Amino acid sequence: xxxxxxxxxxxxxxxxxxxxxxxxxxxxxxxxxxxxxxxxxxxxxxxxxxxxxxxxxxxxxxxxxxxx
Numbered sequence: 001x002x003x004x005x006x007x008x009x010x011x012x013x014x015x016x017x018x019x020x021x022x023x024x025x026x027x028x029x030x031x032x033x034x035x036x037x038x039x040x041x042x043x044x045x046x047x048x049x050x051x052x053x054x055x056x057x058x059x060x061x062x063x064x065x066x067x068x
Contacts, residue, residue: 017053
């Protein structure tokens with residue numbers, strides 16, 4: 001992939017992580033019923049997704065910067 005493409009992909013991963021985190025907070029504020037999933041498990045899943053999205057985004061940005 002080209003360097004600019006990797007940088008933009010990294011930014012998109014970080015944006016996805018922000019969106020998942022923000023939507024889970026908004027969803028929690030309105031106290032929607034999560035069904036059979038306990039709140040603690042849902043918090044762990046959301047945290048994992050956000051951390052992995054940030055890690056993937058940072059790695060893609062760094063790889064794009066290495067290709068300069």
